[in-house]
Amino acid sequence: MPQSLAPPPATVGSRRIVAPSVERVQASLRFDVQAREASGEATVDFTGGSVDGFPALDLRQEVEWVRLDGQDLKPDDFGRTDLGGGVGASVRVIDVKIESGSRHRLEIGYGVDTPDAEGAQPLGWIDGGLRFDFWMSDLQPGRYLEMWAPSPLIHDRFALNLEVELLNTDRVHTLIANTAGIDSGPQGGRWSLCYPAHFTALSPMLVLAPADLIELRRSSLSLPGRERSLGLVCARHTDTDTDLAACEADIKAWLTYMAARYEPWVHGDTFSAVVWAAGRGMEYDGATTGSVGSLEHEVFHSWFGRGIKPARAGDGWIDEAWTTWSTSSRRGELPRFESRELGLDEPPVELYPAHPWARFTPVEAYNEGARLFAGLSALFGGPDRMRTAMADWYRANAGGFVTSDGLAAHLKAWSGIDIGPIWARYVHGRG
Ligand SMILES: [Zn+2]
Numbered sequence: 001m002p003q004s005l006a007p008p009p010a011t012v013g014s015r016r017i018v019a020p021s022v023e024r025v026q027a028s029l030r031f032d033v034q035a036r037e038a039s040g041e042a043t044v045d046f047t048g049g050s051v052d053g054f055p056a057l058d059l060r061q062e063v064e065w066v067r068l069d070g071q072d073l074k075p076d077d078f079g080r081t082d083l084g085g086g087v088g089a090s091v092r093v094i095d096v097k098i099e100s101g102s103r104h105r106l107e108i109g110y111g112v113d114t115p116d117a118e119g120a121q122p123l124g125w126i127d128g129g130l131r132f133d134f135w136m137s138d139l140q141p142g143r144y145l146e147m148w149a150p151s152p153l154i155h156d157r158f159a160l161n162l163e164v165e166l167l168n169t170d171r172v173h174t175l176i177a178n179t180a181g182i183d184s185g186p187q188g189g190r191w192s193l194c195y196p197a198h199f200t201a202l203s204p205m206l207v208l209a210p211a212d213l214i215e216l217r218r219s220s221l222s223l224p225g226r227e228r229s230l231g232l233v234c235a236r237h238t239d240t241d242t243d244l245a246a247c248e249a250d251i252k253a254w255l256t257y258m259a260a261r262y263e264p265w266v267h268g269d270t271f272s273a274v275v276w277a278a279g280r281g282m283e284y285d286g287a288t289t290g291s292v293g294s295l296e297h298e299v300f301h302s303w304f305g306r307g308i309k310p311a312r313a314g315d316g317w318i319d320e321a322w323t324t325w326s327t328s329s330r331r332g333e334l335p336r337f338e339s340r341e342l343g344l345d346e347p348p349v350e351l352y353p354a355h356p357w358a359r360f361t362p363v364e365a366y367n368e369g370a371r372l373f374a375g376l377s378a379l380f381g382g383p384d385r386m387r388t389a390m391a392d393w394y395r396a397n398a399g400g401f402v403t404s405d406g407l408a409a410h411l412k413a414w415s416g417i418d419i420g421p422i423w424a425r426y427v428h429g430r431g
Contacts, residue, residue, distance in 0.1 A: 005155035005311040005401055007356035009053055010083040017056050017083060017093055018049030020104075022158040027149035029112055031132070034168035036125045038112035042150050045105055048098040055098050056083070056091040058146035058153070059108065060115035067107040068096055078108070085357030088118055089141040092150075108150055117142035128171045129210040131237075133274075133289060136202060136282050138316050141359035144201040151201040153359070155311055155401070159197035160204055165190045174214045176235055178205040178272050178287035196268070196285075198399070200309060205284035207274045213238050217245065221252045223259040230255065231270035240277045242292050247275055254299040262391045266307045266399040273299075297329045308394060311401035316361035317351035317427075318407055321369020322390060325377075333367045334374055337383035342375020344421055350429030352404050372426045379422075380415050389414045 006019035027042035040061065049055065063075040077095040098104060114122040118140040124131030137143040145151040145160070152158065166173060166189040173189065175182065181194030195204045215236045220229040232255075234248040251273055259265055267286025274289045281290025283301030290298045304326075305319030324332045334340070349368040353360065377386035393402075393410045408423050424430045 005403075006049065007153065007155070007312065009049070009051055010357060012081055012083065015093070015097075016051070016053035017081065017091075018051060018053035018098075018100075019153060019156070020046040020049050020055035020057070020098070022046045022057070022152040022156050024159045024161070025145075025149055025151065026161045028163035028165065029148065030165045030167060031112075031123070031130050032167045033125070033128060033130055033171075036123075038123060040108075040110045040112045040149065042108050042110075043105060044108070044150050045103070046152075047104070048100045048102045050100060052097060052100050054096065055094045055104075056081070056153075057094070057106070057150050058091050058142060059110065059150040060117045060120070060142045060147045061110040061112055062116075063092075063108055063110050065109045068094060069104055078106075083357040085355050085359055086141070086353065089355075089357060089359040091153075091357070106150070112148065115142065115147035117147060119143060120147055126210070128169050129173065129213075130166060130169075130208060131210070131213070132206070132208040133276075134204065134206050135289075136284075138202070138313075138320070138361040139363060141313075145204060146201060153357075154200045154202050154309070154313060157198050157200055160193075160195040160199060162193045162195070162204075162206075163191070164193070164206075164208065166208075172211045173208055174211040174216065174235075176205075176207045176214075176216075176233060176272055176274055178203075178268070178270075178284050180268055180270070199285060202309070203285040203306065205272065205287040205289065207235070207289060209237065215244055217248055219248060219252075221255065223255060223265055225259055225263055226265055228269065230265065233270055233272040234275070235273070236275040237277060240275050240292075242275055244275065247273070247292060247295060251295060251299055254296055255302075258300065258303050261387065262303050262394045264307075264395070264398045265302075267302060271299075271302065294329070296327045297323055300327050303394060304390075308397045308400060308402045311403045312356065313359045313361065314352045314354070314356070315402060315404050317365035317369050318402065318404060320361055320365035321351065321373055324366045324370040325373040326387070329366075332370055334370050337377070337387075338370070338374040339377040339382055339386075340371075340374040341378045342372065342422060342426070344425055346371075346426075348425045348429045348431040349427075351427050354428070368426070372422070375422065375426070376411065376419065379417055379419070 281294030288298035
């Protein structure tokens with residue numbers, strides 16, 4: 001919602017494209033298990049951007065019909081437009097000029113299939129059932145909620161109401177999501193979810209699978225600094241060969257450590273983790289889906305990455321760099337908590353994609369980003385001081401958005417050291 005964090009208007013031909021401010025997305029996804037077909041319908045309530053212009057949203061499915069304020073538009077009137085944000089970063093623009101601050105309602109009907117985005121997965125139809133996962137990623141554009149429902153970019157907070165319906169199957173399914181607001185229908189096969197209004201497009205987690213293919217454990221733990229206990233849902237796809245009780249014990253230890261070291265837990269009353277066979281993981285607000293080897297990294301992200309969120313995609317490098325430096329991760333080339341002097345003689349690295357409509361985290365964020373923190377750690381007097389600097393920054397921003405400029409300013413003020421030349425070379429790639 002905060003328009004100050006929205007990317008600035010972009011001019012394409014004679015049109016000025018603006019980021020609107022989305023209040024609510026109501027979407028329903030229907031999966032016909034017998035026909036192996038799925039469809040979606042959505043309503044988006046939004047207000048115009050900071051100036052008059054053509055509003056940009058995204059949806060990585062095929063639009064079948066679209067209405068604005070009750071008037072039919074053609075699907076092409078909600079077509080893709082390249083704003084210069086790089087490969088795959090185009091958005092959908094409503095081809096109607098909207099006054100700044102005016103309120104509108106967009107309604108869309110669409111088919112649901114493999115999202116049109118690099119790395120997206122097909123729907124997991126299986127005999128009499130469905131394995132479905134939002135399967136989000138920071139690494140490619142268009143890999144957040146826009147894969148499944150119309151969404152704004154990640155600077156924008158909005159309420160998400162989601163209906164999920166399975167048709168033509170008697171098989172019992174389990175749905176796991178990072179919201180307390182889940183109602184299931186009396187017959188099964190239908191869920192109504194209400195995600196918190198402070199979520200952004202990278203926040204919601206959803207996993208759906210036949211109940212007989214999921215092992216699920218519920219427990220709770222007491223977190224330092226929190227009065228009520230925190231619920232813990234740990235689940236595993238049964239084709240993932242791991243000891244779920246051992247995963248649960250590890251997750252409890254990491255959650256407890258994080259709350260003690262970095263302090264406030266800013267999510268709801270439950271942490272949810274779903275362990276899968278794929279060799280990757282993804283963080284959500286107070287939740288993760290991931291491989292066993294990625295779990296520590298993903299739990300850490302409930303503080304850095306989703307407890308404080310990147311204001312724009314360009315700021316996404318921070319949490320990958322800091323998480324890689326801080327955790328024992330297979331992605332990390334350096335040992336955790338490394339301190340190593342960083343001069344101005346190593347190759348420049350661009351961790352922050354400069355274009356305001358860019359929509360990905362560079363893969364260099366993991367190792368080159370961790371190298372940057374190893375250098376800062378050496379500069380600040382060791383890993384304890386490095387972590388204290390980041391804990392202060394976390395506490396000052398907990399539950400909010402963070403930017404690369406904001407982190408640079410904090411680290412400079414905290415240490416009294418001019419990190420400007422290092423930042424220019426190893427964040428912005430200026431040689
Ligand atoms: Zn990560």
